[in-house]
Amino acid sequence: MKYYIGVDIGGTNIAVGLVDENGRLLAKKSEPTQVERGCDALMEKTASLCVQLCKEQGKNLDEIQKIGIGVPGTVRCSTGEVMYSCNLPLERVNIADIISDKCRLPVTVLNDADAAAYGEYFVDGNKFESFVCITLGTGIGAGIILNGRIYNGFNGAGAEIGHTTLIKDGILCACGRKGCWEKYASATALIAQTAAAAEANPNSIMAGGKIDGQTAFRAAEKGDKAAERVISEYVEYVAEGLINVVNTFQPNKIVIGGGISKEGEPFISRIREYVYRYDYNRYMDKTIISAASLFNDAGIIGAALY
Amino acid sequence: MKYYIGVDIGGTNIAVGLVDENGRLLAKKSEPTQVERGCDALMEKTASLCVQLCKEQGKNLDEIQKIGIGVPGTVRCSTGEVMYSCNLPLERVNIADIISDKCRLPVTVLNDADAAAYGEYFVDGNKFESFVCITLGTGIGAGIILNGRIYNGFNGAGAEIGHTTLIKDGILCACGRKGCWEKYASATALIAQTAAAAEANPNSIMAGGKIDGQTAFRAAEKGDKAAERVISEYVEYVAEGLINVVNTFQPNKIVIGGGISKEGEPFISRIREYVYRYDYNRYMDKTIISAASLFNDAGIIGAALY
Numbered sequence: 001m002k003y004y005i006g007v008d009i010g011g012t013n014i015a016v017g018l019v020d021e022n023g024r025l026l027a028k029k030s031e032p033t034q035v036e037r038g039c040d041a042l043m044e045k046t047a048s049l050c051v052q053l054c055k056e057q058g059k060n061l062d063e064i065q066k067i068g069i070g071v072p073g074t075v076r077c078s079t080g081e082v083m084y085s086c087n088l089p090l091e092r093v094n095i096a097d098i099i100s101d102k103c104r105l106p107v108t109v110l111n112d113a114d115a116a117a118y119g120e121y122f123v124d125g126n127k128f129e130s131f132v133c134i135t136l137g138t139g140i141g142a143g144i145i146l147n148g149r150i151y152n153g154f155n156g157a158g159a160e161i162g163h164t165t166l167i168k169d170g171i172l173c174a175c176g177r178k179g180c181w182e183k184y185a186s187a188t189a190l191i192a193q194t195a196a197a198a199e200a201n202p203n204s205i206m207a208g209g210k211i212d213g214q215t216a217f218r219a220a221e222k223g224d225k226a227a228e229r230v231i232s233e234y235v236e237y238v239a240e241g242l243i244n245v246v247n248t249f250q251p252n253k254i255v256i257g258g259g260i261s262k263e264g265e266p267f268i269s270r271i272r273e274y275v276y277r278y279d280y281n282r283y284m285d286k287t288i289i290s291a292a293s294l295f296n297d298a299g300i301i302g303a304a305l306y
Numbered sequence: 307m308k309y310y311i312g313v314d315i316g317g318t319n320i321a322v323g324l325v326d327e328n329g330r331l332l333a334k335k336s337e338p339t340q341v342e343r344g345c346d347a348l349m350e351k352t353a354s355l356c357v358q359l360c361k362e363q364g365k366n367l368d369e370i371q372k373i374g375i376g377v378p379g380t381v382r383c384s385t386g387e388v389m390y391s392c393n394l395p396l397e398r399v400n401i402a403d404i405i406s407d408k409c410r411l412p413v414t415v416l417n418d419a420d421a422a423a424y425g426e427y428f429v430d431g432n433k434f435e436s437f438v439c440i441t442l443g444t445g446i447g448a449g450i451i452l453n454g455r456i457y458n459g460f461n462g463a464g465a466e467i468g469h470t471t472l473i474k475d476g477i478l479c480a481c482g483r484k485g486c487w488e489k490y491a492s493a494t495a496l497i498a499q500t501a502a503a504a505e506a507n508p509n510s511i512m513a514g515g516k517i518d519g520q521t522a523f524r525a526a527e528k529g530d531k532a533a534e535r536v537i538s539e540y541v542e543y544v545a546e547g548l549i550n551v552v553n554t555f556q557p558n559k560i561v562i563g564g565g566i567s568k569e570g571e572p573f574i575s576r577i578r579e580y581v582y583r584y585d586y587n588r589y590m591d592k593t594i595i596s597a598a599s600l601f602n603d604a605g606i607i608g609a610a611l612y
Contacts, residue, residue, distance in 0.1 A: 074586070074587060074588060074589075074590060076590070083588055083590060084586075084587075084588035084589060091588075092589060128460075129460055130459060130460055146452070151452075152556065153436060153555055153556025153557060154434075154435055154436055154556060154557065154558045154591070154593075155556050155590035155591045156590065157556045157586065157587040158553070158554060158555050158556035159554065160553040160554070160586045161553070163553045163586045164470070164549075164550035164553055164554060165471070165472055165473075165546055165549075165550060166471055166474050167471075167473055167474050168472050168473050168542075168543075168546050175584075175586050176583075176584055177549065177584050236474075237474075240471055240474050241471075243471075243483065244470035244471060244550075247464070247466040247467070247469045247470055248464060248465065248466070248467055248470060248554065249464050250458065250459025250460060250461050250462075250463045250464035251459060251460065252460045277482075278481075278482055278483050280380070280390075280463065280466045280469045280481050281380060281390075281461065281463040282380060282389055282390035282397075283380075283389045283390060283398060284380060284382070284389060284461035284462065284463045285460070285461045287460075
């Protein structure tokens with residue numbers, strides 16, 4: 001059996017996992033990213049997480065085939081250089097060289113959403129001609145798999161579907177544009193929408209407590225009207241962006257990943273219904289839309305195995 | 307030399323052309339589509355234009371290899387059936403059978419924007435891995451060529467980039483959604499924007515006269531302030547949608563077709579500058595953006611030769 005380390009560097013957490021050649025995640029560790037501490041600290045923490053994980057799992061580093069790293073941003077896969085990431089302190093940094101130096105292992109780097117998409121595609125059985133994975137997290141990541149290969153354009157910077165407009169001149173995005181989809185449909189956006197609704201509705205059960213990506217879902221289940229409005233608006237934001245994906249790609253399948261996808265079928269079915277009502281496709285087979293099966297581990301597994 | 311007939315059925319005009327195997331358009335005829343007269347009249351007119359063109363060019367129908375038809379909408383290419391078209395009276399109509407019956411020739415059918423993209427790709431030298439053609443016409447058509455093949459999804463209904471949102475809850479589109487890109491950046495949209503500006507600015511040289519897709523461009527050249535505002539807003543609408551295309555596909559090249567593309571470099575350079583300023587790609591090679599070289603003939607040539 002061959003073993004790999006997969007790393008998923010997110011805006012919030014860094015997660016590393018030990019993955020076998022069949023795509024099984026054997027163990028996982030994570031720590032807060034702490035973007036404010038800068039690039040060197042981030043690299044140091046990433047390398048030390050990899051080393052600690054191996055130690056804890058009783059593996060020597062020389063039993064590991066390679067480390068695969070997924071990063072939110074534009075990556076030159078051939079060299080391992082991160083060119084630009086709007087949520088991380090990495091700009092023109094060759095993280096493959098840095099981590100390889102610290103861990104004495106081969107390192108590959110790819111976009112985190114590409115990694116997640118490949119992980120989902122791998123466990124889904126590699127059977128679809130066109131497959132899109134949308135990850136609702138700190139931002140929105142997207143990975144496109146066409147004929148078994150990651151599609152990311154002639155320069156590797158493509159598939160940034162989170163940075164397509166939902167509302168021209170809308171909320172300012174870290175990428176410099178206004179109204180990007182991720183400003184409305186990421187987990188971060190849901191939390192902001194929930195917080196705003198809690199503040200505007202002091203009698204809501206959302207008000208007063210700690211707010212996270214589950215707050216509005218749990219309150220809506222208890223019949224909270226303001227929470228239900230948050231969820232239905234959020235469903236619309238997610239679905240409108242998905243219709244754009246469907247009208248553009250008409251992929252065989254779209255999977256929705258990230259923490260929110262754990263809401264499962266009650267959430268996904270509302271999105272699916274909205275997409276099927278408004279997509280441009282009449283009379284033809286519809287794109288399958290489902291929750292990702294690996295949740296937050298897709299990026300680790302995909303990065304490890306691609 | 308082999309000869310083909312290409313047909314481009316648009317919301318405004320039907321154009322038919324005699325095309326040789328090298329992609330040269332030898333002769334062309336067109337007539338208003340008159341969508342209000344319905345499907346039968348449209349099919350009758352299409353067939354009779356093909357017959358007339360051959361007669362005028364001294365060709366017998368049996369010297370023609372096939373008729374290729376491009377239609378704005380969803381097409382089942384394997385059968386020649388148009389499934390849905392929001393601008394034409396064609397819904398679940400097998401136009402390949404109908405025209406083949408009337409003209410006694412093999413008939414192929416494809417989406418008009420796919421046809422235009424293939425025509426542009428063909429004359430561009432077939433050299434790019436990823437190539438997108440955006441046609442600004444009655445609506446916005448898009449064709450995606452990946453590795454020399456038209457990409458339109460598992461069901462053939464993809465590449466409807468004109469029906470991705472620019473402004474959620476914006477102008478109602480014939481497809482049933484609100485705020486589709488084509489409601490802001492098609493030639494039809496430009497004409498509506500020009501008419502509104504002419505009405506609001508009675509001292510503008512745009513006011514009082516007939517308004518078409520060139521009105522604002524010509525008036526802006528003469529220093530008309532209201533016209534310049536129309537053009538800069540229109541450039542933004544076109545460019546914002548193109549950034550979505552770039553961020554999604556990072557294609558080697560995008561060509562912009564349709565009548566407005568005849569404005570050429572003065573128009574395209576403004577769009578290019580806006581796209582390059584806001585696209586997500588930092589430090590990587592940029593997508594080439596240029597005017598289509600075949601203008602309105604791309605659809606005829608592409609439909610004839612695909």
